[in-house]
Amino acid sequence: MLTYNFERNSKAPLYEQLYDFIKSDIISGKIKGGDKLPSKREFAAHLGISKVTVEAAYSALISEGYVYSLEKKGYYCEKNLALPEKTASAPPAKKEERKKIDIDLSSNAVPGTQFPFSVWSRLMREITLNYSRELLDPIPFEGAWILRSALSAYLMSERGMNISPEQIFIGAGSEYLYTQIIRLLGAENIYGIENPSYHKISKVYSMNGALIRQIDITGETLDAEALENIGINIFHISPSHNFPTGTVMGAKERHDILSWANKKGRRYVIEDDFDSELRFEGKPIPPMQTLDSAGKVIYINTFSKTISPALRIGYMVLPEELADRYRSTLSFNSCTVSSFDQYALADFISRGYFERHLSRTKKYYRILREKLLAVYEKSKIKPCAELCESQAGLHFALKLRTDLPDENIKARLASVGIKAAFMSDYCSAPIDRPYELLINYSGLDEDKFLRALAAIYEIIC
Amino acid sequence: MLTYNFERNSKAPLYEQLYDFIKSDIISGKIKGGDKLPSKREFAAHLGISKVTVEAAYSALISEGYVYSLEKKGYYCEKNLALPEKTASAPPAKKEERKKIDIDLSSNAVPGTQFPFSVWSRLMREITLNYSRELLDPIPFEGAWILRSALSAYLMSERGMNISPEQIFIGAGSEYLYTQIIRLLGAENIYGIENPSYHKISKVYSMNGALIRQIDITGETLDAEALENIGINIFHISPSHNFPTGTVMGAKERHDILSWANKKGRRYVIEDDFDSELRFEGKPIPPMQTLDSAGKVIYINTFSKTISPALRIGYMVLPEELADRYRSTLSFNSCTVSSFDQYALADFISRGYFERHLSRTKKYYRILREKLLAVYEKSKIKPCAELCESQAGLHFALKLRTDLPDENIKARLASVGIKAAFMSDYCSAPIDRPYELLINYSGLDEDKFLRALAAIYEIIC
Numbered sequence: 001m002l003t004y005n006f007e008r009n010s011k012a013p014l015y016e017q018l019y020d021f022i023k024s025d026i027i028s029g030k031i032k033g034g035d036k037l038p039s040k041r042e043f044a045a046h047l048g049i050s051k052v053t054v055e056a057a058y059s060a061l062i063s064e065g066y067v068y069s070l071e072k073k074g075y076y077c078e079k080n081l082a083l084p085e086k087t088a089s090a091p092p093a094k095k096e097e098r099k100k101i102d103i104d105l106s107s108n109a110v111p112g113t114q115f116p117f118s119v120w121s122r123l124m125r126e127i128t129l130n131y132s133r134e135l136l137d138p139i140p141f142e143g144a145w146i147l148r149s150a151l152s153a154y155l156m157s158e159r160g161m162n163i164s165p166e167q168i169f170i171g172a173g174s175e176y177l178y179t180q181i182i183r184l185l186g187a188e189n190i191y192g193i194e195n196p197s198y199h200k201i202s203k204v205y206s207m208n209g210a211l212i213r214q215i216d217i218t219g220e221t222l223d224a225e226a227l228e229n230i231g232i233n234i235f236h237i238s239p240s241h242n243f244p245t246g247t248v249m250g251a252k253e254r255h256d257i258l259s260w261a262n263k264k265g266r267r268y269v270i271e272d273d274f275d276s277e278l279r280f281e282g283k284p285i286p287p288m289q290t291l292d293s294a295g296k297v298i299y300i301n302t303f304s305k306t307i308s309p310a311l312r313i314g315y316m317v318l319p320e321e322l323a324d325r326y327r328s329t330l331s332f333n334s335c336t337v338s339s340f341d342q343y344a345l346a347d348f349i350s351r352g353y354f355e356r357h358l359s360r361t362k363k364y365y366r367i368l369r370e371k372l373l374a375v376y377e378k379s380k381i382k383p384c385a386e387l388c389e390s391q392a393g394l395h396f397a398l399k400l401r402t403d404l405p406d407e408n409i410k411a412r413l414a415s416v417g418i419k420a421a422f423m424s425d426y427c428s429a430p431i432d433r434p435y436e437l438l439i440n441y442s443g444l445d446e447d448k449f450l451r452a453l454a455a456i457y458e459i460i461c
Numbered sequence: 462m463l464t465y466n467f468e469r470n471s472k473a474p475l476y477e478q479l480y481d482f483i484k485s486d487i488i489s490g491k492i493k494g495g496d497k498l499p500s501k502r503e504f505a506a507h508l509g510i511s512k513v514t515v516e517a518a519y520s521a522l523i524s525e526g527y528v529y530s531l532e533k534k535g536y537y538c539e540k541n542l543a544l545p546e547k548t549a550s551a552p553p554a555k556k557e558e559r560k561k562i563d564i565d566l567s568s569n570a571v572p573g574t575q576f577p578f579s580v581w582s583r584l585m586r587e588i589t590l591n592y593s594r595e596l597l598d599p600i601p602f603e604g605a606w607i608l609r610s611a612l613s614a615y616l617m618s619e620r621g622m623n624i625s626p627e628q629i630f631i632g633a634g635s636e637y638l639y640t641q642i643i644r645l646l647g648a649e650n651i652y653g654i655e656n657p658s659y660h661k662i663s664k665v666y667s668m669n670g671a672l673i674r675q676i677d678i679t680g681e682t683l684d685a686e687a688l689e690n691i692g693i694n695i696f697h698i699s700p701s702h703n704f705p706t707g708t709v710m711g712a713k714e715r716h717d718i719l720s721w722a723n724k725k726g727r728r729y730v731i732e733d734d735f736d737s738e739l740r741f742e743g744k745p746i747p748p749m750q751t752l753d754s755a756g757k758v759i760y761i762n763t764f765s766k767t768i769s770p771a772l773r774i775g776y777m778v779l780p781e782e783l784a785d786r787y788r789s790t791l792s793f794n795s796c797t798v799s800s801f802d803q804y805a806l807a808d809f810i811s812r813g814y815f816e817r818h819l820s821r822t823k824k825y826y827r828i829l830r831e832k833l834l835a836v837y838e839k840s841k842i843k844p845c846a847e848l849c850e851s852q853a854g855l856h857f858a859l860k861l862r863t864d865l866p867d868e869n870i871k872a873r874l875a876s877v878g879i880k881a882a883f884m885s886d887y888c889s890a891p892i893d894r895p896y897e898l899l900i901n902y903s904g905l906d907e908d909k910f911l912r913a914l915a916a917i918y919e920i921i922c
Contacts (some may be wrong), residue, residue: 131514
């Protein structure tokens with residue numbers, strides 16, 4: 001029987017690997033037209049993978065015309081293979097690209113061990129039993145009441161936010177919610193975004209036709225007067241933890257920004273609290289939303305960092321007046337998150353699983369961070385670099401003592417299978433912060449980090 | 462112990478009903494400040510509902526300040542109830558409104574019995590076991606490969622569409638995908654939409670700043686020349702089954718529209734195939750996409766009608782050139798559907814459950830339709846109305862022999878708990894189609910339909 005060796009650490013899923021193996025055997029002629037392929041059950045047992053994985057690979061091969069199936073007989077290699085030449089000669093670029101990356105420092109992946117699979121799977125079973133009718137009711141555009149209610153209790157007890165479930169709106173991720181905020185407030189406003197900040201923020205604003213102004217946050221501290229002169233009326237910030245600088249905004253600055261917002265009617269602050277729950281020392285910082293008594297702060301958060309980006313659930317908390325306006329102008333929009341996921345998450349939160357999960361996750365990352373910091377302490381690179389970290393979030397910055405351009409270092413790292421991003425990637429002119437390599441560590445281990453540091457050392461020292 | 466009678470047929474979920482019962486008992490003083498509420502387990506057993514339902518009601522009451530919990534002691538009625546007066550005096554309008562509706566003719570709800578709960582719940586368990594690593598991988602912005610591949614095989618075998626998974630893009634419902642199409646093609650185009658058509662289509666276009674022109678489809682047949690004069694360059698249609706007219710577009714008209722589109726580079730057809738799979742007689746009509754050899758048809762479909770709107774999964778098939786453009790310009794958008802739902806749906810389709818589910822669903826609706834038609838045949842209303850139905854979709858139109866304005870009839874039906882919509886609700890001037898009441902029947906039964914017909918009879922005869 002056909003035997004393949006799977007790369008267990010590859011980012012390509014098993015079924016995709018199997019699909020690639022079989023496809024290349026068909027193209028190379030090792031498997032010939034009309035050859036019978038192993039049955040799903042036998043093949044799965046032989047390769048030590050699940051039947052569903054074989055099924056997925058076969059189904060992909062069938063859809064591309066490499067394989068056909070005969071009812072009650074099995075799977076066969078297509079005889080007439082002139083047809084699929086196009087797909088054969090142009091394999092999806094993404095897969096190729098993904099395989100070349102051995103170590104990814106440029107983005108965070110939630111390690112599989114950290115996802116609460118068994119609880120999640122149990123909750124899914126329970127909610128389909130307990131809420132069978134509710135699950136099929138039309139989802140209110142704001143999101144399921146049960147989730148909004150669980151979130152309001154959670155935000156009260158964990159973040160000190162005194163808000164009603166009526167102010168909470170669920171959406172398929174932060175980017176979707178940014179778009180909704182622009183629709184609510186209007187694209188004709190001038191939106192200030194932090195420079196540097198996460199790429200997607202400015203992209204989403206631009207895609208929606210909103211005017212943006214990049215506001216340098218690495219120089220002098222912003223005060224109300226400076227903001228007055230910048231000429232924006234909405235300010236999108238991450239006061240608890242800016243990405244990528246890691247900066248935590250001080251109390252004075254928070255108050256200054258609020259008093260700027262309070263001065264005029266159409267001014268608002270969008271508080272993007274995307275990873276504040278992942279602080280490793282001390283209590284999480286209370287959101288600016290808790291300081292706001294004038295209905296000026298739109299709070300936005302996501303479960304992408306705390307549970308997994310695979311869930312695609314974010315939420316925003318609108319001041320009452322904006323919540324009413326949102327309901328009256330945009331409620332024809334359907335909610336974008338499935339009721340199954342909303343009910344499961346509601347139970348996950350209200351039954352205390354989320355808090356336990358968070359504390360386990362924080363512990364996991366704290367230990368991982370300590371291990372990686374120990375690796376760094378012992379590494380050869382120390383004299384040529386300085387590691388900056390802020391007790392929060394899932395990345396460090398590594399300031400390199402070099403004068404090689406960032407792009408040059410990135411290209412040389414890419415050639416050895418390391419994907420990297422620099423602080424400068426997140427900056428727009430006029431900020432100039434070269435030589436700061438970002439280490440997004442959530443998917444790393446000591447070995448990978450050691451190898452990454454060795455590769456960087458080779459380039460700059 | 463507190464005893465409440467639940468309205469099992471109410472649209473309000475059980476937990477919401479329980480929440481309302483307890484809340485009104487607290488407000489009325491039946492439950493007093495400091496009173497201990499029953500434990501979740503006992504209360505659930507006593508009321509014959511699940512513990513999770515009690516939990517959800519308690520959690521909503523806690524979040525609104527009516528109830529507090531003491532660790533290891535239980536749940537108590539809040540002592541100081543001056544605070545929540547605001548929520549008490551202003552109960553959410555939605556809940557009130559929902560309760561008043563006894564029979565809803567205005568929209569379709571998927572009957573709970575029709576959702577494949579046990580299969581879905583089993584698939585969810587299996588995918589968390591089989592794909593644990595893949596589920597946490599970043600979802601490609603196009604959607605999970607496994608789902609796109611299953612869809613491409615399904616569309617080939619069931620709809621005759623010869624497309625590759627690379628042309629398929631997954632999104633959180635049709636409305637989200639409409640927005641993405643406008644972003645891809647540009648809001649500066651002039652979009653034609655059918656008049657009448659589903660409300661949301663024009664609303665989504667307007668919300669995204671796109672120019673729209675309503676095109677009357679109830680008058681003369683559209684031909685290429687007429688389209689030429691209308692001055693649109695993108696035409697959004699549902700050729701397999703227009704909502705609400707039920708019209709199926711003929712072959713000549715389809716070819717005419719395609720030849721109009723073929724004449725100029727920036728012309729496209731958006732084929733919104735939202736309920737073509739629910740035909741009750743004969744084969745489903747092949748999509749216009751299968752007639753398109755020039756890359757002019759964008760095909761869009763959803764699982765809202767065939768499985769449930771609660772899933773929030775739609776997809777679009779782009780011609781290759783547009784698929785490439787979409788990838789190169791908008792791939793910074795994250796996919797809006799959770800990987801769990803995508804993997805479960807992929808397995809649901811590729812393991813044949815979807816086909817079996819569809820045929821069961823069609824059978825259910827066919828029988829329901831026949832029963833309702835028999836009710837109509839025997840009803841007193843027959844001389845004052847004409848029932849029009851098109852062997853497809855989930856609604857009839859009832860042409861009333863009356864000269865009462867539609868709004869008047871709607872208001873009088875509402876006063877007896879019947880929510881209704883008319884053809885005219887979906888028309889923009891200059892179309893004038895009064896007196897056609899729409900019967901969205903998927904959530905009805907014989908008794909409800911009989912009562913609805915009797916109420917209509919009372920008003921118009």
